[in-house]
Amino acid sequence: MLNVENVRKTFGAVTVLDGVNLTVKPGEVVSVLGSSGSGKSTLIRCINGLERLDGGRITVDGFDVSRPKELAEARKRSGTVFQLFNLYPHMTALRNITLAPIEVLKRPKAEAEAEGRALLASVGLEDRADAYPAQLSGGQRQRVGICRALAMKPSYLLLDEVTSALDPEMTAEVLNILAKLAGNGTTMVFVTHEIEFARQISDRIVFLEKGVLLVDLPTRDFFAQDGGLAQPRVAQFLSKMRKD
Amino acid sequence: MRFTQFTPYDLVLLAQGLGVTVGLFLLTSLIGLLAGTVLGVVRYYRVPGLTQAVTFVTELLKNSPVLVQLFLVFFGFPAFFHLNVGPVQAAVITLSANTAAFVYVIAVSAIESIGRDQVEAARVFGLSRWQVLRHVIAPQAAAFSIGPLTALLVNQLQVTSLISVIGVMDLAKIGATLNLRTLKPFIVWSVVGLLYYLAAKLVAGVGARIEHRLRAHSAFRGL
Ligand SMILES: Nc1ncnc2c1ncn2[C@@H]1O[C@H](COP(=O)(O)OP(=O)(O)OP(=O)(O)O)[C@@H](O)[C@H]1O
Ligand SMILES: [Mg+2]
Numbered sequence: 001m002l003n004v005e006n007v008r009k010t011f012g013a014v015t016v017l018d019g020v021n022l023t024v025k026p027g028e029v030v031s032v033l034g035s036s037g038s039g040k041s042t043l044i045r046c047i048n049g050l051e052r053l054d055g056g057r058i059t060v061d062g063f064d065v066s067r068p069k070e071l072a073e074a075r076k077r078s079g080t081v082f083q084l085f086n087l088y089p090h091m092t093a094l095r096n097i098t099l100a101p102i103e104v105l106k107r108p109k110a111e112a113e114a115e116g117r118a119l120l121a122s123v124g125l126e127d128r129a130d131a132y133p134a135q136l137s138g139g140q141r142q143r144v145g146i147c148r149a150l151a152m153k154p155s156y157l158l159l160d161e162v163t164s165a166l167d168p169e170m171t172a173e174v175l176n177i178l179a180k181l182a183g184n185g186t187t188m189v190f191v192t193h194e195i196e197f198a199r200q201i202s203d204r205i206v207f208l209e210k211g212v213l214l215v216d217l218p219t220r221d222f223f224a225q226d227g228g229l230a231q232p233r234v235a236q237f238l239s240k241m242r243k244d
Numbered sequence: 245m246r247f248t249q250f251t252p253y254d255l256v257l258l259a260q261g262l263g264v265t266v267g268l269f270l271l272t273s274l275i276g277l278l279a280g281t282v283l284g285v286v287r288y289y290r291v292p293g294l295t296q297a298v299t300f301v302t303e304l305l306k307n308s309p310v311l312v313q314l315f316l317v318f319f320g321f322p323a324f325f326h327l328n329v330g331p332v333q334a335a336v337i338t339l340s341a342n343t344a345a346f347v348y349v350i351a352v353s354a355i356e357s358i359g360r361d362q363v364e365a366a367r368v369f370g371l372s373r374w375q376v377l378r379h380v381i382a383p384q385a386a387a388f389s390i391g392p393l394t395a396l397l398v399n400q401l402q403v404t405s406l407i408s409v410i411g412v413m414d415l416a417k418i419g420a421t422l423n424l425r426t427l428k429p430f431i432v433w434s435v436v437g438l439l440y441y442l443a444a445k446l447v448a449g450v451g452a453r454i455e456h457r458l459r460a461h462s463a464f465r466g467l
Contacts, residue, residue, distance in 0.1 A: 048368045075370045086365035090384050099379060100369035152369060 001025055001061065002047070002078070002156050002189070008055030009042055009211075016042045018211040019056070024189055026155065029182045031198035031219075032191045034208030035237060040191045041083075043208070044160045047189070048080050061155060076104070078156040079149030084165055085141045087133040093120065093144045094129040097151045105152065112151070119147040123177050139170030146177060157181070157188045164193060195241050199223060209233050248426050261418030262439055268332075268414065269401050269443075272339035276400075277393075279340065280347025287348075288355055288377060298348065305345035311406050314338045318410045335407035343400050350392045354385035387458045394451025398444050405440070415439060 002024040009017040016039045024030050032040050045051045047058055049065045058065045063074040087096050097116040101107040107115075120126050123143040133141055142162055149157060159178070163171040175197050182188060182201040192198050198205060198219075205222040207215040215234055221227035228234045283302070287295045305313065318334035321327050329337070358381050366376045408417035419436035423429050 050364055050368065072370055075368060080365070080368045082361065082365060084361060086359075086361040088362055088366070088380055090387070099366075100371060103375050103379065104370035148369070 001059075002187075003059045004043070004047065004056070005058070006056035007043075007046060007053055007058060009039070009046055009051060010054050016211050017046065020208075020211070020213045022206060022213065022216065024156065024187060026187050027185050028203045029186075029188045029190060029201050030204045030206060031202040032189065032206050032208060033193075033195070033198065033237065038208040039211040040208055041160050044080070044158050044189070044191060048078055048158060049075060076152065077154060078158055079152050079154030080158045081142070081145050081149050081160070081162045083161045085133070085138075085145045087141055087144060087148070089133050092130045092132055093125065093136065093147075096133070096144055097148045100148070101151050116147065116151060119150055120144070123147060124173075137170065138166050139173040142166060142170070142174050143177060146174070146181075150181075155187060157186055159188060160191045161193065193241065195238065207231070207234050207237070248428070250426060250428075250431075254422055257418050257422065258415070258435065258439065261413060261415035262443070264413055265401075265404050265415040265440075266443060268335055268339065268407070268412070269404050272336055272343055272404075273397055273400065275336075275340035276343025276347050279344035281351050283344065283348045284351025284355060285377065287352055288381075289373065302345040302348050305342055306349065310338065310342055310403050311409070313342060314406060314410060331407070331411045334410060335404075335412050339400065339404060339407070342403070343396070346396050346400075347393065350389045350396065351385070354389040355381055357388050358384050390451060390455045390458055394448060394455070397451070398447050401444050401447055402440065 002022075004020055004022040007017050007020045008015065020039075020043060022030070022043075032043065034040050042051060046053055047060070047065065049071045053066055058074075060074040060077045063070040063077070065071050065074045088099070091099065094113060094116050097119060098107075098109070098112040101112040101115070102109055117126065117129055120129055123146065125140060125143055125147075128136060128140060128144075133144070136144065142165075145162070162178075163174050166174060171194070175194065178188075178190070179197075179201055190198065190202065202219045205215075205217060205219050205228070206213055207222075207228065215222065215228050215231055217228050222234075223229065223238075229238070283298050286298060314334060317338050318329060318331065321329050321334075362380055363376055366380045367373075371379070404414060405416035408414050408420060411417070415436055419432055423432045426432060
Protein backbone atom coordinates (compact mmCIF):
# COMPACT_ATOMS: atom_id res chain seq x y z
CA MET A 1 0.00 0.00 0.00
CA LEU A 2 1.11 3.52 -0.79
CA ASN A 3 0.00 5.90 1.93
CA VAL A 4 0.12 9.66 1.84
CA GLU A 5 -1.07 11.03 5.18
CA ASN A 6 -1.79 14.69 5.78
CA VAL A 7 1.28 15.78 3.81
CA ARG A 8 2.34 19.40 3.87
CA LYS A 9 5.04 20.89 1.68
CA THR A 10 6.11 24.51 1.55
CA PHE A 11 8.62 26.40 -0.55
CA GLY A 12 9.48 29.45 1.50
CA ALA A 13 6.21 31.21 2.25
CA VAL A 14 4.27 29.25 -0.38
CA THR A 15 2.32 26.18 0.72
CA VAL A 16 2.38 23.79 -2.22
CA LEU A 17 0.80 20.73 -0.58
CA ASP A 18 -1.69 21.38 2.18
CA GLY A 19 -2.76 18.30 4.11
CA VAL A 20 -2.89 15.81 1.24
CA ASN A 21 -4.23 12.31 1.95
CA LEU A 22 -4.05 9.55 -0.64
CA THR A 23 -4.05 5.77 -0.50
CA VAL A 24 -3.12 3.57 -3.44
CA LYS A 25 -3.73 -0.16 -3.13
CA PRO A 26 -1.82 -2.77 -5.13
CA GLY A 27 -3.31 -3.14 -8.60
CA GLU A 28 -4.97 0.26 -8.60
CA VAL A 29 -4.50 2.93 -11.23
CA VAL A 30 -4.97 6.37 -9.73
CA SER A 31 -4.84 9.43 -11.97
CA VAL A 32 -3.96 12.82 -10.54
CA LEU A 33 -5.54 15.80 -12.28
CA GLY A 34 -5.21 19.47 -11.51
CA SER A 35 -4.26 22.72 -13.17
CA SER A 36 -0.71 23.89 -13.64
CA GLY A 37 0.97 24.75 -10.34
CA SER A 38 -1.53 22.79 -8.25
CA GLY A 39 1.25 20.64 -6.77
CA LYS A 40 1.03 17.42 -8.79
CA SER A 41 4.75 17.13 -9.54
CA THR A 42 5.58 18.09 -5.98
CA LEU A 43 3.37 15.26 -4.73
CA ILE A 44 5.23 12.76 -6.93
CA ARG A 45 8.58 14.20 -5.79
CA CYS A 46 7.53 13.78 -2.17
CA ILE A 47 6.57 10.15 -2.76
CA ASN A 48 9.91 9.26 -4.34
CA GLY A 49 11.88 11.13 -1.72
CA LEU A 50 13.18 14.00 -3.83
CA GLU A 51 11.54 16.59 -1.57
CA ARG A 52 11.57 16.75 2.21
CA LEU A 53 8.12 16.85 3.81
CA ASP A 54 7.17 19.75 6.06
CA GLY A 55 4.44 17.73 7.71
CA GLY A 56 2.62 14.42 7.55
CA ARG A 57 3.95 11.07 6.47
CA ILE A 58 4.39 8.99 3.32
CA THR A 59 4.87 5.23 3.49
CA VAL A 60 5.48 2.81 0.64
CA ASP A 61 4.59 -0.71 1.74
CA GLY A 62 5.18 0.51 5.28
CA PHE A 63 8.57 2.15 4.63
CA ASP A 64 8.62 5.81 5.64
CA VAL A 65 10.26 8.00 2.97
CA SER A 66 11.21 10.61 5.58
CA ARG A 67 13.44 8.18 7.45
CA PRO A 68 16.81 7.97 5.74
CA LYS A 69 17.16 4.29 6.65
CA GLU A 70 13.80 3.38 5.14
CA LEU A 71 14.00 5.60 2.07
CA ALA A 72 16.17 3.11 0.18
CA GLU A 73 13.58 0.37 0.72
CA ALA A 74 10.74 2.72 -0.21
CA ARG A 75 12.58 3.69 -3.39
CA LYS A 76 13.10 0.05 -4.38
CA ARG A 77 9.33 -0.32 -4.34
CA SER A 78 8.46 2.65 -6.51
CA GLY A 79 9.64 3.47 -10.01
CA THR A 80 9.42 6.92 -11.53
CA VAL A 81 8.93 7.94 -15.15
CA PHE A 82 9.79 11.60 -15.74
CA GLN A 83 8.21 14.24 -17.91
CA LEU A 84 11.54 15.05 -19.61
CA PHE A 85 12.74 11.42 -19.57
CA ASN A 86 15.87 12.21 -17.52
CA LEU A 87 17.87 9.48 -19.24
CA TYR A 88 21.63 9.20 -18.72
CA PRO A 89 22.92 10.68 -22.00
CA HIS A 90 26.29 8.88 -21.94
CA MET A 91 24.75 5.43 -21.67
CA THR A 92 23.03 3.29 -24.30
CA ALA A 93 19.33 2.55 -23.97
CA LEU A 94 20.15 -0.86 -22.57
CA ARG A 95 22.65 0.48 -20.04
CA ASN A 96 20.15 3.13 -18.93
CA ILE A 97 17.82 0.27 -18.08
CA THR A 98 20.33 -2.09 -16.44
CA LEU A 99 22.30 0.41 -14.34
CA ALA A 100 20.05 0.34 -11.28
CA PRO A 101 19.24 -3.39 -11.36
CA ILE A 102 22.97 -4.14 -11.47
CA GLU A 103 24.15 -1.52 -8.97
CA VAL A 104 21.22 -1.40 -6.55
CA LEU A 105 19.63 -4.84 -6.76
CA LYS A 106 23.03 -6.49 -7.44
CA ARG A 107 21.58 -8.51 -10.31
CA PRO A 108 24.11 -10.40 -12.46
CA LYS A 109 24.90 -8.37 -15.56
CA ALA A 110 23.89 -11.04 -18.09
CA GLU A 111 20.53 -11.53 -16.40
CA ALA A 112 19.84 -7.81 -16.13
CA GLU A 113 20.70 -7.34 -19.80
CA ALA A 114 18.49 -10.20 -20.92
CA GLU A 115 15.61 -8.68 -18.98
CA GLY A 116 16.43 -5.23 -20.31
CA ARG A 117 16.30 -6.50 -23.88
CA ALA A 118 13.01 -8.23 -23.21
CA LEU A 119 11.61 -4.97 -21.82
CA LEU A 120 12.84 -3.07 -24.87
CA ALA A 121 11.22 -5.66 -27.11
CA SER A 122 7.94 -5.27 -25.21
CA VAL A 123 7.88 -1.57 -26.16
CA GLY A 124 8.97 -2.18 -29.75
CA LEU A 125 12.59 -1.08 -29.32
CA GLU A 126 14.41 -4.40 -29.58
CA ASP A 127 16.73 -3.02 -32.28
CA ARG A 128 17.59 0.20 -30.40
CA ALA A 129 19.32 -1.33 -27.37
CA ASP A 130 22.70 0.14 -28.32
CA ALA A 131 21.46 3.60 -29.26
CA TYR A 132 22.25 6.61 -27.10
CA PRO A 133 19.37 8.85 -25.98
CA ALA A 134 20.45 11.60 -28.41
CA GLN A 135 19.91 9.11 -31.23
CA LEU A 136 16.33 8.34 -30.21
CA SER A 137 13.09 10.20 -30.85
CA GLY A 138 11.18 11.68 -27.91
CA GLY A 139 8.67 8.85 -27.92
CA GLN A 140 11.46 6.28 -28.04
CA ARG A 141 13.25 8.00 -25.17
CA GLN A 142 10.16 7.91 -23.04
CA ARG A 143 9.66 4.24 -23.83
CA VAL A 144 13.20 3.64 -22.62
CA GLY A 145 12.31 5.70 -19.53
CA ILE A 146 9.37 3.39 -18.87
CA CYS A 147 11.57 0.30 -19.33
CA ARG A 148 14.12 1.78 -16.92
CA ALA A 149 11.45 2.11 -14.25
CA LEU A 150 9.97 -1.34 -14.93
CA ALA A 151 13.39 -3.00 -14.76
CA MET A 152 13.37 -2.42 -11.00
CA LYS A 153 10.13 -4.41 -10.76
CA PRO A 154 8.48 -1.66 -8.73
CA SER A 155 5.28 -2.26 -6.82
CA TYR A 156 4.20 1.28 -7.71
CA LEU A 157 4.84 3.14 -10.91
CA LEU A 158 4.87 6.94 -10.57
CA LEU A 159 4.31 8.83 -13.81
CA ASP A 160 4.53 12.61 -13.99
CA GLU A 161 3.08 13.97 -17.23
CA VAL A 162 5.08 11.46 -19.20
CA THR A 163 3.59 12.48 -22.55
CA SER A 164 3.44 16.24 -22.23
CA ALA A 165 6.79 16.74 -23.97
CA LEU A 166 5.70 14.58 -26.91
CA ASP A 167 3.82 15.26 -30.13
CA PRO A 168 0.46 13.49 -30.63
CA GLU A 169 1.87 10.54 -32.55
CA MET A 170 4.56 9.87 -29.95
CA THR A 171 2.00 10.41 -27.19
CA ALA A 172 -0.10 7.63 -28.69
CA GLU A 173 2.95 5.28 -28.72
CA VAL A 174 3.53 5.87 -25.04
CA LEU A 175 -0.12 5.79 -23.97
CA ASN A 176 -0.57 2.42 -25.70
CA ILE A 177 2.19 1.01 -23.54
CA LEU A 178 0.68 2.49 -20.39
CA ALA A 179 -2.74 1.05 -21.28
CA LYS A 180 -1.14 -2.38 -21.62
CA LEU A 181 0.57 -1.96 -18.23
CA ALA A 182 -2.68 -0.87 -16.60
CA GLY A 183 -4.36 -3.93 -18.10
CA ASN A 184 -1.64 -6.14 -16.61
CA GLY A 185 -2.48 -4.97 -13.12
CA THR A 186 0.49 -2.60 -12.72
CA THR A 187 -0.14 -0.17 -9.87
CA MET A 188 0.18 3.39 -11.07
CA VAL A 189 0.01 6.93 -9.84
CA PHE A 190 -0.53 8.79 -13.06
CA VAL A 191 -0.23 12.57 -13.22
CA THR A 192 -1.63 13.69 -16.53
CA HIS A 193 -3.46 16.20 -18.64
CA GLU A 194 -4.79 13.42 -20.90
CA ILE A 195 -8.27 13.39 -19.42
CA GLU A 196 -9.85 10.91 -21.81
CA PHE A 197 -7.00 8.48 -21.41
CA ALA A 198 -7.13 8.81 -17.64
CA ARG A 199 -10.82 8.03 -17.79
CA GLN A 200 -10.15 4.83 -19.75
CA ILE A 201 -7.42 3.34 -17.58
CA SER A 202 -8.03 4.68 -14.06
CA ASP A 203 -9.78 3.03 -11.16
CA ARG A 204 -9.82 6.33 -9.30
CA ILE A 205 -9.24 9.95 -10.10
CA VAL A 206 -8.09 12.59 -7.65
CA PHE A 207 -8.14 16.30 -8.23
CA LEU A 208 -5.57 18.67 -6.76
CA GLU A 209 -6.29 22.36 -6.42
CA LYS A 210 -3.75 24.74 -4.89
CA GLY A 211 -2.19 21.95 -2.90
CA VAL A 212 -5.47 20.60 -1.55
CA LEU A 213 -6.84 17.26 -2.67
CA LEU A 214 -10.38 18.41 -3.45
CA VAL A 215 -11.81 15.22 -4.92
CA ASP A 216 -10.94 11.53 -4.66
CA LEU A 217 -13.51 9.36 -6.42
CA PRO A 218 -13.85 6.17 -8.47
CA THR A 219 -13.50 7.09 -12.12
CA ARG A 220 -17.17 6.72 -13.01
CA ASP A 221 -18.24 8.91 -10.09
CA PHE A 222 -15.61 11.51 -10.89
CA PHE A 223 -17.22 12.20 -14.25
CA ALA A 224 -20.80 12.00 -12.92
CA GLN A 225 -22.95 15.12 -12.58
CA ASP A 226 -23.66 14.39 -8.93
CA GLY A 227 -20.03 13.27 -8.31
CA GLY A 228 -16.87 15.13 -9.26
CA LEU A 229 -18.68 17.47 -11.61
CA ALA A 230 -20.70 18.76 -8.68
CA GLN A 231 -17.49 20.53 -7.63
CA PRO A 232 -17.41 23.82 -9.55
CA ARG A 233 -13.60 23.80 -9.79
CA VAL A 234 -13.59 20.30 -11.30
CA ALA A 235 -16.33 21.15 -13.78
CA GLN A 236 -14.44 24.29 -14.76
CA PHE A 237 -11.16 22.41 -15.15
CA LEU A 238 -12.68 19.65 -17.28
CA SER A 239 -14.51 22.03 -19.61
CA LYS A 240 -11.36 24.09 -20.04
CA MET A 241 -9.27 20.99 -20.78
CA ARG A 242 -11.81 19.73 -23.31
CA LYS A 243 -11.74 23.04 -25.14
CA ASP A 244 -7.94 23.03 -25.50
CA MET B 245 90.73 32.63 -20.57
CA ARG B 246 87.00 32.07 -21.00
CA PHE B 247 85.84 28.91 -22.72
CA THR B 248 82.96 30.04 -24.92
CA GLN B 249 82.63 27.12 -27.35
CA PHE B 250 79.73 24.65 -27.23
CA THR B 251 80.82 21.12 -26.37
CA PRO B 252 79.05 17.80 -26.85
CA TYR B 253 78.66 17.68 -23.08
CA ASP B 254 76.29 20.65 -23.29
CA LEU B 255 73.79 18.32 -24.95
CA VAL B 256 74.00 16.04 -21.94
CA LEU B 257 73.38 19.04 -19.69
CA LEU B 258 70.35 20.05 -21.76
CA ALA B 259 69.02 16.50 -21.65
CA GLN B 260 69.44 16.45 -17.88
CA GLY B 261 67.66 19.79 -17.54
CA LEU B 262 64.85 18.58 -19.74
CA GLY B 263 64.64 15.43 -17.64
CA VAL B 264 64.33 17.46 -14.42
CA THR B 265 61.68 19.72 -15.96
CA VAL B 266 59.64 16.85 -17.37
CA GLY B 267 60.05 14.77 -14.22
CA LEU B 268 58.91 17.58 -11.95
CA PHE B 269 56.11 18.39 -14.34
CA LEU B 270 54.85 14.80 -14.39
CA LEU B 271 55.15 14.37 -10.63
CA THR B 272 53.44 17.64 -9.72
CA SER B 273 50.76 17.16 -12.38
CA LEU B 274 49.95 13.73 -11.01
CA ILE B 275 49.76 15.01 -7.43
CA GLY B 276 47.80 18.07 -8.56
CA LEU B 277 45.31 16.04 -10.58
CA LEU B 278 44.73 13.61 -7.73
CA ALA B 279 44.48 16.27 -5.03
CA GLY B 280 42.29 18.60 -7.11
CA THR B 281 39.92 15.76 -7.98
CA VAL B 282 39.70 14.60 -4.37
CA LEU B 283 38.91 18.17 -3.30
CA GLY B 284 36.20 18.38 -5.98
CA VAL B 285 34.67 15.18 -4.61
CA VAL B 286 34.83 16.59 -1.07
CA ARG B 287 32.78 19.50 -2.32
CA TYR B 288 30.33 17.12 -4.03
CA TYR B 289 29.70 15.47 -0.65
CA ARG B 290 29.07 18.91 0.86
CA VAL B 291 31.20 18.24 3.92
CA PRO B 292 30.32 21.16 6.20
CA GLY B 293 33.17 23.59 6.78
CA LEU B 294 35.63 21.69 4.63
CA THR B 295 34.26 23.08 1.37
CA GLN B 296 34.68 26.67 2.56
CA ALA B 297 38.22 25.96 3.71
CA VAL B 298 39.11 24.36 0.37
CA THR B 299 37.59 27.24 -1.58
CA PHE B 300 39.49 29.78 0.51
CA VAL B 301 42.87 28.10 0.00
CA THR B 302 42.35 27.47 -3.72
CA GLU B 303 41.34 31.12 -4.17
CA LEU B 304 44.63 32.19 -2.57
CA LEU B 305 46.59 29.82 -4.80
CA LYS B 306 44.83 30.88 -7.99
CA ASN B 307 45.12 34.60 -7.35
CA SER B 308 48.73 35.01 -6.30
CA PRO B 309 51.87 34.64 -8.43
CA VAL B 310 53.46 31.19 -8.45
CA LEU B 311 56.82 32.87 -7.89
CA VAL B 312 55.56 34.39 -4.64
CA GLN B 313 54.18 31.02 -3.53
CA LEU B 314 57.53 29.45 -4.35
CA PHE B 315 59.44 32.02 -2.26
CA LEU B 316 56.99 31.58 0.58
CA VAL B 317 57.60 27.83 0.65
CA PHE B 318 61.34 27.97 0.01
CA PHE B 319 62.28 30.90 2.24
CA GLY B 320 59.17 31.32 4.41
CA PHE B 321 58.58 27.76 5.61
CA PRO B 322 62.14 27.25 6.95
CA ALA B 323 62.00 30.60 8.74
CA PHE B 324 58.54 30.19 10.19
CA PHE B 325 58.12 26.46 10.81
CA HIS B 326 61.85 25.70 11.26
CA LEU B 327 61.52 23.14 8.48
CA ASN B 328 64.35 22.35 6.14
CA VAL B 329 62.93 22.72 2.64
CA GLY B 330 65.26 22.00 -0.27
CA PRO B 331 64.76 23.57 -3.72
CA VAL B 332 63.31 20.41 -5.26
CA GLN B 333 60.95 19.90 -2.32
CA ALA B 334 59.83 23.51 -2.49
CA ALA B 335 59.24 23.13 -6.23
CA VAL B 336 57.21 19.94 -5.77
CA ILE B 337 55.09 21.44 -2.98
CA THR B 338 54.40 24.71 -4.78
CA LEU B 339 53.69 23.36 -8.25
CA SER B 340 51.52 20.49 -6.95
CA ALA B 341 49.42 22.82 -4.81
CA ASN B 342 49.06 25.32 -7.63
CA THR B 343 48.00 22.66 -10.14
CA ALA B 344 45.60 21.17 -7.56
CA ALA B 345 43.88 24.54 -7.12
CA PHE B 346 43.18 24.87 -10.83
CA VAL B 347 42.19 21.21 -11.20
CA TYR B 348 39.75 21.73 -8.33
CA VAL B 349 38.06 24.59 -10.18
CA ILE B 350 37.79 22.52 -13.36
CA ALA B 351 36.47 19.50 -11.42
CA VAL B 352 33.82 21.59 -9.66
CA SER B 353 32.51 23.12 -12.86
CA ALA B 354 32.59 19.72 -14.59
CA ILE B 355 30.52 18.18 -11.79
CA GLU B 356 28.12 21.10 -11.86
CA SER B 357 27.73 20.83 -15.62
CA ILE B 358 25.90 17.51 -15.22
CA GLY B 359 22.14 18.04 -15.33
CA ARG B 360 20.34 17.80 -12.00
CA ASP B 361 17.58 15.80 -13.65
CA GLN B 362 19.82 12.83 -14.40
CA VAL B 363 21.25 12.86 -10.92
CA GLU B 364 17.74 12.92 -9.43
CA ALA B 365 16.70 10.04 -11.67
CA ALA B 366 19.65 7.96 -10.50
CA ARG B 367 18.92 8.77 -6.85
CA VAL B 368 15.25 7.81 -7.28
CA PHE B 369 16.31 4.43 -8.63
CA GLY B 370 18.26 3.90 -5.44
CA LEU B 371 21.85 4.63 -6.45
CA SER B 372 23.97 5.96 -3.58
CA ARG B 373 25.75 9.30 -3.88
CA TRP B 374 28.96 7.43 -4.62
CA GLN B 375 27.32 5.27 -7.31
CA VAL B 376 25.85 8.39 -8.90
CA LEU B 377 29.28 10.01 -8.90
CA ARG B 378 30.93 6.96 -10.36
CA HIS B 379 28.43 5.97 -13.04
CA VAL B 380 26.57 9.13 -13.95
CA ILE B 381 28.72 12.14 -13.08
CA ALA B 382 32.34 11.03 -13.47
CA PRO B 383 32.22 9.74 -17.06
CA GLN B 384 30.50 12.89 -18.31
CA ALA B 385 32.60 15.19 -16.15
CA ALA B 386 35.78 13.58 -17.55
CA ALA B 387 34.67 14.23 -21.11
CA PHE B 388 33.76 17.78 -20.13
CA SER B 389 37.05 18.60 -18.42
CA ILE B 390 39.68 16.98 -20.62
CA GLY B 391 39.98 20.11 -22.80
CA PRO B 392 40.47 22.59 -19.93
CA LEU B 393 42.81 20.14 -18.15
CA THR B 394 45.03 19.85 -21.22
CA ALA B 395 45.22 23.63 -21.52
CA LEU B 396 46.04 23.87 -17.81
CA LEU B 397 48.84 21.32 -17.98
CA VAL B 398 50.41 22.93 -21.04
CA ASN B 399 50.51 26.16 -19.06
CA GLN B 400 51.82 24.47 -15.91
CA LEU B 401 54.68 23.02 -17.95
CA GLN B 402 55.82 26.54 -18.77
CA VAL B 403 55.33 27.60 -15.17
CA THR B 404 57.87 24.98 -14.03
CA SER B 405 60.59 27.25 -15.43
CA LEU B 406 60.07 29.53 -12.41
CA ILE B 407 61.69 26.98 -10.11
CA SER B 408 65.07 27.74 -11.70
CA VAL B 409 65.25 30.90 -9.59
CA ILE B 410 65.59 28.88 -6.37
CA GLY B 411 68.36 26.78 -7.86
CA VAL B 412 66.63 23.69 -9.22
CA MET B 413 68.69 22.47 -12.19
CA ASP B 414 65.81 22.35 -14.62
CA LEU B 415 65.87 23.18 -18.31
CA ALA B 416 65.65 26.94 -17.74
CA LYS B 417 68.47 26.86 -15.19
CA ILE B 418 70.67 24.86 -17.57
CA GLY B 419 69.87 27.44 -20.22
CA ALA B 420 70.98 30.22 -17.90
CA THR B 421 74.21 28.36 -17.09
CA LEU B 422 75.07 27.73 -20.74
CA ASN B 423 74.22 31.31 -21.58
CA LEU B 424 76.62 32.63 -18.95
CA ARG B 425 79.41 30.43 -20.16
CA THR B 426 79.02 30.71 -23.92
CA LEU B 427 77.68 34.27 -24.15
CA LYS B 428 75.51 33.12 -27.05
CA PRO B 429 72.05 33.95 -25.70
CA PHE B 430 70.25 33.77 -29.03
CA ILE B 431 71.31 30.22 -29.72
CA VAL B 432 70.94 29.00 -26.12
CA TRP B 433 67.49 30.40 -25.53
CA SER B 434 66.25 29.35 -28.96
CA VAL B 435 67.24 25.78 -28.23
CA VAL B 436 65.78 25.88 -24.71
CA GLY B 437 62.58 27.46 -26.02
CA LEU B 438 62.30 24.81 -28.71
CA LEU B 439 62.63 22.06 -26.13
CA TYR B 440 59.83 23.59 -24.02
CA TYR B 441 57.76 23.94 -27.17
CA LEU B 442 58.23 20.30 -28.12
CA ALA B 443 57.37 19.13 -24.60
CA ALA B 444 54.24 21.30 -24.59
CA LYS B 445 53.20 19.94 -27.98
CA LEU B 446 53.62 16.45 -26.59
CA VAL B 447 51.36 17.24 -23.63
CA ALA B 448 48.76 18.81 -25.91
CA GLY B 449 48.97 15.82 -28.25
CA VAL B 450 48.40 13.33 -25.44
CA GLY B 451 45.44 15.42 -24.23
CA ALA B 452 43.96 15.51 -27.72
CA ARG B 453 44.32 11.76 -28.03
CA ILE B 454 42.51 11.16 -24.75
CA GLU B 455 39.83 13.63 -25.77
CA HIS B 456 39.46 11.86 -29.09
CA ARG B 457 39.05 8.54 -27.34
CA LEU B 458 36.45 9.94 -24.94
CA ARG B 459 34.63 11.49 -27.87
CA ALA B 460 34.49 8.14 -29.61
CA HIS B 461 32.42 6.96 -26.67
CA SER B 462 30.32 10.07 -26.64
CA ALA B 463 28.07 9.46 -29.56
CA PHE B 464 25.62 10.47 -26.83
CA ARG B 465 26.32 14.09 -27.59
CA GLY B 466 24.95 13.56 -31.02
CA LEU B 467 28.21 14.90 -32.47
N1 LIG C 1 11.85 23.95 -5.99
C1 LIG C 1 10.84 24.85 -5.89
N2 LIG C 1 11.04 26.05 -5.31
C2 LIG C 1 10.04 26.95 -5.19
N3 LIG C 1 8.80 26.75 -5.63
C3 LIG C 1 8.53 25.57 -6.23
C4 LIG C 1 9.53 24.57 -6.39
N4 LIG C 1 8.95 23.50 -7.01
C5 LIG C 1 7.68 23.84 -7.22
N5 LIG C 1 7.39 25.07 -6.76
C6 LIG C 1 6.09 25.73 -6.78
O1 LIG C 1 5.13 24.85 -6.27
C7 LIG C 1 3.91 24.95 -6.98
C8 LIG C 1 3.50 23.58 -7.45
O2 LIG C 1 4.42 23.15 -8.42
P1 LIG C 1 4.27 21.75 -9.14
O3 LIG C 1 5.42 21.62 -10.07
O4 LIG C 1 4.07 20.68 -8.14
O5 LIG C 1 2.93 21.95 -9.97
P2 LIG C 1 2.25 20.99 -11.02
O6 LIG C 1 0.89 20.71 -10.52
O7 LIG C 1 3.10 19.83 -11.29
O8 LIG C 1 2.15 21.92 -12.30
P3 LIG C 1 2.30 21.53 -13.86
O9 LIG C 1 0.99 20.97 -14.29
O10 LIG C 1 2.57 22.85 -14.50
O11 LIG C 1 3.42 20.58 -13.98
C9 LIG C 1 4.15 25.95 -8.08
O12 LIG C 1 3.62 27.18 -7.66
C10 LIG C 1 5.65 26.04 -8.20
O13 LIG C 1 6.03 27.33 -8.60
MG1 LIG D 1 4.25 19.17 -12.96
